[in-house]
Amino acid sequence: MISAKNLQKSFGKNQVLKGIDAEIQKGEVVVVIGPSGSGKSTFLRCLNRLEEVTGGEILFEGKPITDKKHNIDKTREKMGMVFQQFNLFPHKTVLDNITLAPTKLLGLSKAEADKRAEALLQSVGLEDKKNAYPAQLSGGQKQRIAIVRALAMQPHVMLFDEPTSALDPEMVGEVLDVMKKLAEDGMTMVIVTHEMGFAREVGDRILFMDGGVIVEEGTPEEVFGAPKNVRTQDFLSKVL
Amino acid sequence: MLRLKRIIPMLLALLMLTLALYPGHGQAQAQGDSGTNDKKTIIVGLSADFAPYEFMLTVDGKSKIVGSDVMIAEQIAADMGAELKLENMPFDSLLPALQSGRIDMVISGMTPTDERRQNVDFSDLYYISKQVILTRAEDADKFPTMAELEGLPIGVQTGSIQEEIANSIPDAQVTAVKSISDVVSLLLSDRVDAAVFEGPVAEAQVKNRAGLAIAEAVPEDSDTPMAIAVEKGNAQLLTDINSTLKRLNDENAVEGYIQAANELNSGENAPSNIFSFFWKYRGYYADGVQYTLLLSALGVLFGFLIGLLVSLLRLSGVKILKWIAVAYIEVLRGTPMLVQLLIIHFGLASAFDIKFTVLQSGIITLSLNSSAYLAEIFRAGIQGVDKGQMEAARSLGMPRGLAMRTIIIPQAIKSVLPAIGNEFVVIIKESSIVSFIGVADLMFQANAVRTLTYSGLYPLVIAAFIYLIMTLILSKLLNVLERRLSAGDIR
Numbered sequence: 001m002i003s004a005k006n007l008q009k010s011f012g013k014n015q016v017l018k019g020i021d022a023e024i025q026k027g028e029v030v031v032v033i034g035p036s037g038s039g040k041s042t043f044l045r046c047l048n049r050l051e052e053v054t055g056g057e058i059l060f061e062g063k064p065i066t067d068k069k070h071n072i073d074k075t076r077e078k079m080g081m082v083f084q085q086f087n088l089f090p091h092k093t094v095l096d097n098i099t100l101a102p103t104k105l106l107g108l109s110k111a112e113a114d115k116r117a118e119a120l121l122q123s124v125g126l127e128d129k130k131n132a133y134p135a136q137l138s139g140g141q142k143q144r145i146a147i148v149r150a151l152a153m154q155p156h157v158m159l160f161d162e163p164t165s166a167l168d169p170e171m172v173g174e175v176l177d178v179m180k181k182l183a184e185d186g187m188t189m190v191i192v193t194h195e196m197g198f199a200r201e202v203g204d205r206i207l208f209m210d211g212g213v214i215v216e217e218g219t220p221e222e223v224f225g226a227p228k229n230v231r232t233q234d235f236l237s238k239v240l
Numbered sequence: 241m242l243r244l245k246r247i248i249p250m251l252l253a254l255l256m257l258t259l260a261l262y263p264g265h266g267q268a269q270a271q272g273d274s275g276t277n278d279k280k281t282i283i284v285g286l287s288a289d290f291a292p293y294e295f296m297l298t299v300d301g302k303s304k305i306v307g308s309d310v311m312i313a314e315q316i317a318a319d320m321g322a323e324l325k326l327e328n329m330p331f332d333s334l335l336p337a338l339q340s341g342r343i344d345m346v347i348s349g350m351t352p353t354d355e356r357r358q359n360v361d362f363s364d365l366y367y368i369s370k371q372v373i374l375t376r377a378e379d380a381d382k383f384p385t386m387a388e389l390e391g392l393p394i395g396v397q398t399g400s401i402q403e404e405i406a407n408s409i410p411d412a413q414v415t416a417v418k419s420i421s422d423v424v425s426l427l428l429s430d431r432v433d434a435a436v437f438e439g440p441v442a443e444a445q446v447k448n449r450a451g452l453a454i455a456e457a458v459p460e461d462s463d464t465p466m467a468i469a470v471e472k473g474n475a476q477l478l479t480d481i482n483s484t485l486k487r488l489n490d491e492n493a494v495e496g497y498i499q500a501a502n503e504l505n506s507g508e509n510a511p512s513n514i515f516s517f518f519w520k521y522r523g524y525y526a527d528g529v530q531y532t533l534l535l536s537a538l539g540v541l542f543g544f545l546i547g548l549l550v551s552l553l554r555l556s557g558v559k560i561l562k563w564i565a566v567a568y569i570e571v572l573r574g575t576p577m578l579v580q581l582l583i584i585h586f587g588l589a590s591a592f593d594i595k596f597t598v599l600q601s602g603i604i605t606l607s608l609n610s611s612a613y614l615a616e617i618f619r620a621g622i623q624g625v626d627k628g629q630m631e632a633a634r635s636l637g638m639p640r641g642l643a644m645r646t647i648i649i650p651q652a653i654k655s656v657l658p659a660i661g662n663e664f665v666v667i668i669k670e671s672s673i674v675s676f677i678g679v680a681d682l683m684f685q686a687n688a689v690r691t692l693t694y695s696g697l698y699p700l701v702i703a704a705f706i707y708l709i710m711t712l713i714l715s716k717l718l719n720v721l722e723r724r725l726s727a728g729d730i731r
Contacts, residue, residue: 048635050631050634050635073634073637073638073639074637075637076634076635076636076637077636077637078637079635080635080636081632081635083628083631083632083635085626085628087626087628087629087631087632088632089629089632089633089647089651090651091650091651091654091725100636100646101636101637101638104638104642104646105636105637105638146632149636150635150636153636153637
């Protein structure tokens, strides 16, 4: 579904991604782990071109989306993204946050979009918050709404950029539960996270990044059970 | 919530309505010239604070321009079979208005100096007045000859023949101000010791205002002829005017007009209590407030839209657009609004034949000027919105423009609302500058009342109070809006 070929990204002289090759299959849950500064968030943000790559190529469903002429807006409709800082629109109600893009971009009527939003809100247990403003919600609630907002576009893949890092510990669980359910329903997901337990439980495949490259990849059993690379071993010994 | 999409068509409709309701003088004149109307219109410019030649009078609660020059204008119009329209404006705006074709002629006690002749053509003389020295009553004996005036502070009206006379007095410190009533105020407040005045004008002042007297000193070459100015090369009009003037001269009519005007100018009996004063002249202020509100409202609205556009250009990331926006902002913020107003009203008209009416020029100037300040306010607001907001919107597939409109700008405006409110208040106050080109706004009307009543303080205090009320109401409204926009902040 997504294939990254020799991805490179530099901020000025600082090269953050030094040639990344990765394939994400349909229905697969890929978890990207690694120390801070390893480039994992940058890698994820390159996938929907929130960061423009400085080298290499990304194919999404067979199309080269890194091509300058490619209409990235249309592609982003199919790639949901969830941010560390939630980034809900503070001046809009929960319902408006969710229905804005479907009505403006997919041509849904307000009624259709509302129906879709309410069903999704119900699935994350927040149907009673639809008229609330983001400032009235807890962090965990905000992140669940942010996930619903992305899902309302019915994306083919979901990108999660450290979705639980900004949460109080007691709220991490509710967000991970939503993500787990999403994985069970067969959603293709790319997740950057520090939640090793979650990675192990939900991930189909683990990518370990360090210094702007993928150092090791494999099933959770392989990476967590018997890491081959010394840097992976070093990292896991510190976080587990 | 602010919905630009709905507001923009509304604004355009409003603009068209405004232009329709106020077709302005430019168009009226064009009709007259083309002769499509049965009756031609001639537009006569004058500075109506020059009693007895031209001054304001309250007739049945309405202000009216009267005076001997007006009577002459009526005669000329009658002889030409044309309808007469009077345009009141500051004296130093008369010739630019004539040159830019906004008025057909100037009959405003104007002396045909060589300097003026370079720019406009003059009719035959219709009256020769004497110049006198006006001073405070207690100083009446101090100036038996012109020699006593040397080195003293002397007041005159800007651009007038009296200014030249004052400048020819050795070492005189000449203060030139916009209107006759300002000159008198200078004199009465001891800022100048004497003022050069047209004889009949000085007599009218002495008659109506306590504490003034005419000194014995008589300026050399004090014979000051008056003639009618027309646009250079307009020989046909000049012939028409001269034939009427010849008739009036033969009938010896002008002297009679001046006497009649002097009798009209018995001085308004202005109430001494400020409340009754206001009540008596409320009509002037009401008229002025309408224009001030209209100018401010349109200035604010168009300034808002243009400012938003400019701030977006500035942030667009396209270098050339950014430069254009920066240049626009710097030029408009770095030059005085009065200069901008005069360039738009007179400069464009004489250089490119773009003739806006005074109201249009006022609205355009206020809009452009405020747009530059608002653009910078918007830029700060837009840059202040968290970067994650744009990323979230874009990640959902929204194009940049849609994200800007629905996500970024509403938040930006909300955060800079106090600064915008501040700018709106500034516009209401700054709109007073348009009185300079003759828009009958609040400031203009306050000056009219000042001239009318020979009162230096009340008309201005009342105007100040009305400005204050308008800005206070605006602040209050903006507070309400701010509260409503903060709906998302409730915790």
